Amino acid sequence: MSARILDGATLAATLREELRPRVAAFTARTGRPPGLGIILVGTHPPSEIYVRNKLKAASDIGCRADLLRLPDTASREQVVNAVRKLNESPAHDGILVQDPLPSQIGGSQAVFDVIDAAKDVDGFTPVSAGLLVQNRAVLAPCTPSGVIALLERSGIDIAGRHAVVIGRSDIVGKPMALLLLHRHATVTICHSKTADLPAITRQGDIVVAAVGRTAFVRPEYVKPGTTVIDVGINRVTDRSEVEALFPERSPRRADFEKRGAMVVGDVHPDVAEVAGALTPVPGGVGPLTIALLLRNTVTAAEHREP
């Protein structure tokens, strides 16, 4: 392996520690801790884990963290009412509606739209998205903000570099491109309709993979020395897929043998031989997403009670 490993888990721990004094100061000043309210509809198992991790991380740094549960059968109106309740709650500075929602809700965005922009710690409302485009976001989406924090704290230059973002989702791809652009990168956004994708991605000094396809970015997609950020979190249960990706003595493979499943990013393991720096999966961008959610919650609290 030649690539420098960008350790997101360690940075996430640092960022969480940096929030403690802000949480303590806010609590001392206002007589209450910053508050995060999470709405969880149904019992989707991965969502249960994500929500538990978010609540625990918030509690750990001294925030209030509340879970509002709704049944699998909840109507859109019920979910919207739960959002309204948190909008009106003085104790809650941040609101998160855990995606995905059951199909009868008719799409998550209609629910996100109801969130008070001042409490929009995921950055998914139109107002948050618009302020981000206009380079004056207070609460930017957590995953791309985590990537920026990782690049900056790792001493990787952004200004004047060519950043290539693969993926154009509202949650990662587009806000990622905007955050890089505002830090003076030249930015290219690629997607499923891009012609000769490897020729485009090979231009990147920074390549961000956010496609949601296991090991999609192969060594030939990457110029030697490039910084590669892997946003993908793909669960793999097929042994032949694991065997194709990892050599026989790899600890990742041993891990798979033990659990019968593993998480693989959007970047092929062999990219480590070409890239200059690389985020691992797990332990790269993933932990930063939660750290940035906490930072947004504290920031929202500070803005609500300045």
Add this chain to the structure above:
Amino acid sequence: MSARILDGATLAATLREELRPRVAAFTARTGRPPGLGIILVGTHPPSEIYVRNKLKAASDIGCRADLLRLPDTASREQVVNAVRKLNESPAHDGILVQDPLPSQIGGSQAVFDVIDAAKDVDGFTPVSAGLLVQNRAVLAPCTPSGVIALLERSGIDIAGRHAVVIGRSDIVGKPMALLLLHRHATVTICHSKTADLPAITRQGDIVVAAVGRTAFVRPEYVKPGTTVIDVGINRVTDRSEVEALFPERSPRRADFEKRGAMVVGDVHPDVAEVAGALTPVPGGVGPLTIALLLRNTVTAAEHREP
């Protein structure tokens, strides 16, 4: 000249004609025409001309068009109050605050922010910008929307092509990039910090120049056959500059001799020898901006009274 000339003036006339039946139907149905209110602060001469052209164009297709004038010395509060008045007016579906504003206002965006998003025919509010990012804009900014109309009506493919946008303003560069992305182009955004700009722009199947610098895009910036969209409107009064740009017998030069000034785009005239298609300045993107302002006004009216 080899490039096909993309005639924005003719398309603008067509688009305006297409609005007439919509204006007539709206007026018949609601008993009032779609209404545009423009706020003009001070007496900046180019703004006087722009505003007059916009009001006349709106009247010509049967819209109501009102001008609210404020003195050069108006405070931000006075301008904001004028916006609020139009926000509350049932007769006005579109509100435009003519940029630039006098310095004591402290920036145009603080005024734009007050505009009711449902009447935001310039597409400059955070909500409009956010809905645009999320690919569900009702009212997108006029100049980039005009460029899309010109490409589509000229039969120039966008999906799967590489579009390079030079400039990253909130008003043109960024919304242009998003509109092209949502039509499935691979999009690169360049700017003053871009390294080796010609190498980047030469990749574009479509190049949009929105830098505000006279004749900035030279032939070596452009791959043969590329579609070049010139958003620049630069007033040139220096004879030596004109002589350097246009050959001795050029009608543009004769025009300059007559008026003592001329308008030149961001694209060098010699690019016409390389490009496959090119918008002229004047008569390219400029007239489309007003046509799209009218379309946004009619659309806003239809959405307000469905």
